[in-house]
Amino acid sequence: DVKVTQSSRYLVKRTGEKVFLECVQDMDHENMFWYRQDPGLGLRLIYFSYDVKMKEKGDIPEGYSVSREKKERFSLILESASTNQTSMYLCASSPGRGNSPLHFGNGTRLTVT
Amino acid sequence: AQSVTQLGSHVSVSEGALVLLRCNYSSSVPPYLFWYVQYPNQGLQLLLKYTTGATLVKGINGFEAEFKKSETSFHLTKPSAHMSDAAEYFCAVSDRNTGNQFYFGTGTSLTVIP
Numbered sequence: 001d002v003k004v005t006q007s008s009r010y011l012v013k014r015t016g017e018k019v020f021l022e023c024v025q026d027m028d029h030e031n032m033f034w035y036r037q038d039p040g041l042g043l044r045l046i047y048f049s050y051d052v053k054m055k056e057k058g059d060i061p062e063g064y065s066v067s068r069e070k071k072e073r074f075s076l077i078l079e080s081a082s083t084n085q086t087s088m089y090l091c092a093s094s095p096g097r098g099n100s101p102l103h104f105g106n107g108t109r110l111t112v113t
Numbered sequence: 114a115q116s117v118t119q120l121g122s123h124v125s126v127s128e129g130a131l132v133l134l135r136c137n138y139s140s141s142v143p144p145y146l147f148w149y150v151q152y153p154n155q156g157l158q159l160l161l162k163y164t165t166g167a168t169l170v171k172g173i174n175g176f177e178a179e180f181k182k183s184e185t186s187f188h189l190t191k192p193s194a195h196m197s198d199a200a201e202y203f204c205a206v207s208d209r210n211t212g213n214q215f216y217f218g219t220g221t222s223l224t225v226i227p
Contacts (some may be wrong), residue, residue: 004156031213040122042203042219043157050213073168090156099145099164099207102215 023091031095032074119218136204
């Protein structure tokens, strides 16, 4: 079974802090994704990566950056956390073929105070 | 970009009743289609997918979905609801041409009444 592991289940940070959310997958998947989930809005794509050191902006990249130095790890960075970034963050991976589903981590619930 | 519409953000059914969750997509070229389930404080888990072939697909936990090209729909059903089916359900599509991006509906929260 594919395992996607997010380093934290719950995080509380202060406004202005730099925040790192880490995600690791163990199935040698090409593609990795970061989504945020908010009530009534579903999942919105922040960034995705289809190869090491490659990244593409999703629908809501503002205020975020990403890093993919190794194939198995995809990090989401909040340069200066703000209260409107309080949300559930979901990492996912896929083999890179569109008919293969996404595999999700358990999510990180981030609260910015 | 694709768009995915899930009609009804909240659906309530009695235990033992039919579950029907609706999903429509916007593309003129049928995409790959997926249903996911999310239990509280967890990530999304794949229920089933349609990529090609038979239009009625069966998934885990007794769920199934039927792809109808003429209606651009992929509705999720289960003949008899269990209490354990209470969760959030998401429909998603992936473009056949690019394959790298997935588009999600806004989700349907299913409540099962004992």
